Amino acid sequence: MTESNQQKSGSKHVIAPRPVGANYLLVGAGSMYTASVIAGFLVGYLLDYLFGTMPLFFLICGVLGFVAGARKVHLLSNRVNVATVTAKKKEEQNAE
Amino acid sequence: MTTVEYMQHHLTNNSVGEGFWTFNLDTIAVSIMLGALIVFVSMRLVRKMEAGTPGGFQNFVESILDFVAVNVRDAFPGHNPLIAPLALTVFLWIWLMNFMDLIPIDLLPYLFQLVTGDSHAYLKVVPTTDLNTTLAMSLTVFFLVIFYNIKIKGLWGYTKVFLFHPFGKFLIPINIIMTLIEEVAKPLSLALRLFGNLFAGELVFLLIALIGGTLAVGAAALFWAPVQILLDLAWLIFHLLVITLQAFIFMVLTIVYLGMAHEDVEHESVH
Numbered sequence: 001m002t003e004s005n006q007q008k009s010g011s012k013h014v015i016a017p018r019p020v021g022a023n024y025l026l027v028g029a030g031s032m033y034t035a036s037v038i039a040g041f042l043v044g045y046l047l048d049y050l051f052g053t054m055p056l057f058f059l060i061c062g063v064l065g066f067v068a069g070a071r072k073v074h075l076l077s078n079r080v081n082v083a084t085v086t087a088k089k090k091e092e093q094n095a096e
Numbered sequence: 097m098t099t100v101e102y103m104q105h106h107l108t109n110n111s112v113g114e115g116f117w118t119f120n121l122d123t124i125a126v127s128i129m130l131g132a133l134i135v136f137v138s139m140r141l142v143r144k145m146e147a148g149t150p151g152g153f154q155n156f157v158e159s160i161l162d163f164v165a166v167n168v169r170d171a172f173p174g175h176n177p178l179i180a181p182l183a184l185t186v187f188l189w190i191w192l193m194n195f196m197d198l199i200p201i202d203l204l205p206y207l208f209q210l211v212t213g214d215s216h217a218y219l220k221v222v223p224t225t226d227l228n229t230t231l232a233m234s235l236t237v238f239f240l241v242i243f244y245n246i247k248i249k250g251l252w253g254y255t256k257v258f259l260f261h262p263f264g265k266f267l268i269p270i271n272i273i274m275t276l277i278e279e280v281a282k283p284l285s286l287a288l289r290l291f292g293n294l295f296a297g298e299l300v301f302l303l304i305a306l307i308g309g310t311l312a313v314g315a316a317a318l319f320w321a322p323v324q325i326l327l328d329l330a331w332l333i334f335h336l337l338v339i340t341l342q343a344f345i346f347m348v349l350t351i352v353y354l355g356m357a358h359e360d361v362e363h364e365s366v367h
Contacts, residue, residue: 024349025352027345028286028289028345031285032282035282036277038284039284040277043277043280060273061273064273065281067274068274072281
């Protein structure tokens, strides 16, 4: 954090909030993205196997796997933002 | 034996059966033995436990219990008496299985070959470098998650997650596929992360061990043997961190996934 930012926030030491609940999922955000892509292709393969439509669902679910992975990582990072903002607000309220 | 044959030999399980019904005997035996070790040590400790002046080992075990209890408190919202013992078992068992990676790579296979009298007998001593182990553990967690989802939310409540999440009621077919993918991704990511880290660690140990058989021959050994020892020590110390971290991540994600199964449908967005 630069000095001007520190002055703006009003504190020199910013302590990261202790991870609580789903924030722990962040440690696996990268592998969750990869696993979503693999899971997409797996589910697609299974559907194609069931309906005999290879490679229709394989491709569709593969793309959906990418979407699901990206969406999940996005939600996770958003959730951390929310946690940080909430922690900051609490700090400010305590200071007042 | 060429370098490729050496590595392939180390990475092949001692197995019986074929296809789907292949049983990796070394993986099963080592993991059961390590599980039995946990049970045996715990039972001994309970018998010798003192309330007033606990000994060094009791202190050590109590610190592990505290560590797990703190993590469960932070990551699990409600109350379920199963979670803490499950988390502790997962952490200890995975750590011990990972720890097998730190035993000199040729030692146990060599002893096994001496005992069996077969100079080509296979023995892969790290259960977590076998995808079957990590997938079995993550699938167990996955089934527990489904069980608690249905128990807490009800069958209809859990079905609603599949039908209306994440794009609302107008895209039900896509919702079903997306949620299915997200659900399948959970055990996959758990299993692949642990397997990938440990398998890669094992490979690096193998590559370092290869220095002894390929480069450290004759006068060159004066240079390469110390290099091998240094590299091995460095990787061992680093790997000690990796095996603990991987056991911790598996434990904490198990708690978080089970915690999310205990939450309401409204909080399902990051599920």
